[in-house]
Amino acid sequence: MKTIRGNQGGVVLIEAMIGILIFSLGVLALVAMQAVSTSNVSNARYRSEAAFLANEIAAQAWIGRGANGVGTKDFKWPGGNDVTKAWVAKVETLLPQAKTYPPTITSVAGSANGYVLTITVRWKAPDALVPSNHVAVAYVTQPN
Structure with missing residues (x-):
């Protein structure tokens, strides 16, 4: 019986190499997806911290308000009172690069019986190209 040796030599090796290549690309894609997922979780944490911190200083302004806006107008940064300094x-402890991108708090008389606080919390994540921010606006009325 005659064996035919055609142009089929090495086909199994090529098929195996292509299979390994496809498998390797799949593994690399999974690693990349895991890295992106980790980055997104970190960014979500920073956004949550910023929202919490903005709400915290707004609540402190409500607690520290006084008659005719005394106290509320002191909730500003740069400057401000001991509560804003703390x-x-x-903020600088909980958010990355918050010292480089400091928060701001502005206090503007909104009407005869209150102040509008605009709180901007800024940070820059380690893998980010530009800083992120969270802005909260609170209207603090004076007690009756």
Whole structure:
């Protein structure tokens, strides 16, 4: 019986190499998806922290309000009172590069019986190209 040796030599080896290539690309894609997922979780944590911190200083402004806006207008940064100084220190501890991109708090008389606080919390994640921010606006009325 005659064996035919055609142009089929090495086909199994090529098929195996292509299979390994496809498998390797799949593994690399899974690793990349895991890295993106980890980055997204970190960014979500920073956004949650920023929202919490903005709400915290707004609540402190409500607690510290006084008659005719005394107290509320002191909730500003840069400057401000001891409560805002402690809050800024907390922001710098919890958010990355918050010292480089400090938070701001503006206090503007909104009407005869209240102030509008605009709270901007900024940070820059380690893998980010530009800083992120969270802006909260709170209207603090004076007690009756």
